Amino acid sequence: MDDVINGYHRRWWKEAVVYQIYPRSFYDSNGDGVGDLEGLRRKLPHIKGLGVDVIWLSPHFDSPNADNGYDIRDYRKVMAEFGTIDDFDAVLTEAHALGIRLIVDLVVNHTSDEHAWFVDSRRARDSDTRDYYIWHSGKDGGPPNDWTSIFGGPAWTKDATTGDYYLHLFDPKQPDLNWENPAVRNEVYALMRFWLDKGVDGFRMDVIPFISKDQEFLDLPEQHVAKPQFVYANGPRVHEFLQEMRREALSPYDTMTVGEAFGVTPQQVPDFIDERRGELDMVFQFGAVEVDRGADGRWVPWKLPDLKAVFGRQEKQLDRHCWPAVFFSNHDNPRIVSRYGDDSSQWRVKSAKVMATLLLTMKGTPFIYQGDELGMTNFPFSDISQFDDIWARNAYRDEVENGEYSVSDFLANQNRLSRDHARTPMQWTAGAHGGFTTGTPWLAVNPNTSEINAENLGEGSIYAWYADLIHLRRTHTALVYGDYLDLMPDHPRLFAYRRTTEAEDFLILLNFDAGDQTFQFPMNFPPGNIVMGNYPAPTNGAEPLRGWEARIYRL
Numbered sequence: 001m002d003d004v005i006n007g008y009h010r011r012w013w014k015e016a017v018v019y020q021i022y023p024r025s026f027y028d029s030n031g032d033g034v035g036d037l038e039g040l041r042r043k044l045p046h047i048k049g050l051g052v053d054v055i056w057l058s059p060h061f062d063s064p065n066a067d068n069g070y071d072i073r074d075y076r077k078v079m080a081e082f083g084t085i086d087d088f089d090a091v092l093t094e095a096h097a098l099g100i101r102l103i104v105d106l107v108v109n110h111t112s113d114e115h116a117w118f119v120d121s122r123r124a125r126d127s128d129t130r131d132y133y134i135w136h137s138g139k140d141g142g143p144p145n146d147w148t149s150i151f152g153g154p155a156w157t158k159d160a161t162t163g164d165y166y167l168h169l170f171d172p173k174q175p176d177l178n179w180e181n182p183a184v185r186n187e188v189y190a191l192m193r194f195w196l197d198k199g200v201d202g203f204r205m206d207v208i209p210f211i212s213k214d215q216e217f218l219d220l221p222e223q224h225v226a227k228p229q230f231v232y233a234n235g236p237r238v239h240e241f242l243q244e245m246r247r248e249a250l251s252p253y254d255t256m257t258v259g260e261a262f263g264v265t266p267q268q269v270p271d272f273i274d275e276r277r278g279e280l281d282m283v284f285q286f287g288a289v290e291v292d293r294g295a296d297g298r299w300v301p302w303k304l305p306d307l308k309a310v311f312g313r314q315e316k317q318l319d320r321h322c323w324p325a326v327f328f329s330n331h332d333n334p335r336i337v338s339r340y341g342d343d344s345s346q347w348r349v350k351s352a353k354v355m356a357t358l359l360l361t362m363k364g365t366p367f368i369y370q371g372d373e374l375g376m377t378n379f380p381f382s383d384i385s386q387f388d389d390i391w392a393r394n395a396y397r398d399e400v401e402n403g404e405y406s407v408s409d410f411l412a413n414q415n416r417l418s419r420d421h422a423r424t425p426m427q428w429t430a431g432a433h434g435g436f437t438t439g440t441p442w443l444a445v446n447p448n449t450s451e452i453n454a455e456n457l458g459e460g461s462i463y464a465w466y467a468d469l470i471h472l473r474r475t476h477t478a479l480v481y482g483d484y485l486d487l488m489p490d491h492p493r494l495f496a497y498r499r500t501t502e503a504e505d506f507l508i509l510l511n512f513d514a515g516d517q518t519f520q521f522p523m524n525f526p527p528g529n530i531v532m533g534n535y536p537a538p539t540n541g542a543e544p545l546r547g548w549e550a551r552i553y554r555l
């Protein structure tokens with residue numbers, strides 16, 4: 001594929017649609033309440049039926065699960081609850097046989113504190129792997145600086161054995177690796193080759209911009225205290241490390257990489273993904289999933305023009321050498337239909353289709369999160385005991401137990417933003433525990449599984465809509481490589497844009513509201529054929545859009 005469309009080099013990963021699996025919550029094959037690799041293998045036909053090209057598997061490695069696998073104890077072992085390396089190989093082989101590639105999660109900013117490297121590192125100041133982590137002596141009876149953990153509390157923990165502090169930008173059970181040490185980098189490249197040699201097709205890289213730390217370890221500048229990620233990301237050697245990683249680990253393989261650009265501003269993105277630099281293929285930018293977050297990170301109502309602005313910026317800031325990744329949900333976010341759509345019984349299906357249309361007709365590689373193709377919704381949390389997520393539990397400790405917020409304020413915020421909304425088990429059936437497990441699920445299944453489940457995936461279903469969109473995208477390169485033009489960036493309820501190449505021209509109209517919206521077709525811009533719509537087609541093609549209507553025209 002070395003030809004060029006609309007100025008872009010064609011690449012398989014630009015044309016792919018990705019489906020993210022959170023294995024703990026996908027399908028439990030042995031009744032222990034925890035999803036597993038054999039469960040995933042059995043459900044591959046569900047994924048194949050959508051027509052996706054790539055699976056991103058959230059961490060499947062040995063872990064004590066302080067952060068559900070984002071704290072890795074052994075990078076070459078499969079998490080015992082998920083199965084064995086043979087189960088992994090079976091998933092990989094079967095996925096490949098179905099024409100689906102598999103990328104795995106690379107979590108190498110930090111390890112678990114139970115990783116053998118850290119166990120040894122904390123043993124003594126002169127232990128073999130002491131310098132695999134970031135140790136400093138305290139200052140004035142406290143930690144080396146004022147950095148805070150993304151999960152709340154200080155980013156340094158004093159270790160009793162030597163009295164030194166180690167850095168953890170997340171939980172104390174997730175000590176940060178010291179990438180200044182070449183031995184650490186070589187360990188990482190070796191473990192990457194281990195999985196590449198098995199046949200995996202690439203990596204999603206967890207908080208990858210955090211790997212290089214400014215060695216001065218200065219206190220946080222005032223303006224970054226509320227969002228320290230903008231200090232932790234983009235350290236002085238991050239691009240050097242990523243180029244080295246490409247050379248040492250990735251270059252012999254045909255891979256796809258997508259980095260989580262947490263703490264990266266839109267202006268900084270090209271430095272990570274410009275194809276001439278040899279770093280990452282794509283990054284996840286946080287613009288779309290932060291439209292409903294205030295300066296303090298708590299929930300605020302979002303506005304459609306802010307969401308549009310994310311894509312307007314993207315079109316301006318990324319040239320033909322850069323390729324975007326598009327997502328509205330993942331294992332760290334609430335459910336797409338509850339957040340951006342309307343999850344009432346009247347509008348849930350229609351609005352889920354509006355969001356699916358946006359995801360799959362936008363420029364960039366789309367990432368679907370498991371369950372969104374069923375229109376799964378947020379969970380109705382009513383008590384702290386219902387949360388598993390370390391972020392929620394720490395927030396409770398920091399916000400409620402210290403008296404800053406009431407329990408009901410805490411719950412109101414978490415009911416909007418909790419990461420556990422995404423982590424409740426897949427709703428396969430209307431039966432007990434949504435057919436996810438025959439045992440007791442590790443996290444409660446949403447009670448609405450009686451209505452929202454994978455039993456009816458036929459005509460009119462959200463699942464069928466995703467499959468149709470994926471097919472449309474696959475058969476029209478303008479929906480992949482075409483220019484993106486927002487026709488009314490300020491309209492508060494209607495999202496209208498074109499995707500065009502010299503050969504093709506699509507117009508997408510999305511009504512983000514329950515009321516009707518008129519759209520003025522410009523004179524030189526007649527309503528063309530409606531190629532997809534989530535209502536019966538209007539008679540002349542130009543009638544007002546009905547509540548949460550989605551239409552794709554080919555002009």
Ligand code: TEU
Binds near residue numbers: 206391
């Ligand atoms: O996420 C980093 C990150 O940006 C989130 O922790 C975010 O701050 C949080 O979801 C609050 O909105 C990655 C993983 O995706 C996440 O699951 C891990 O917990 C985290 O890194 C640590 O590995």
Ligand code: CA
Binds near residue numbers: 029033035036
């Ligand atoms: Ca299981």
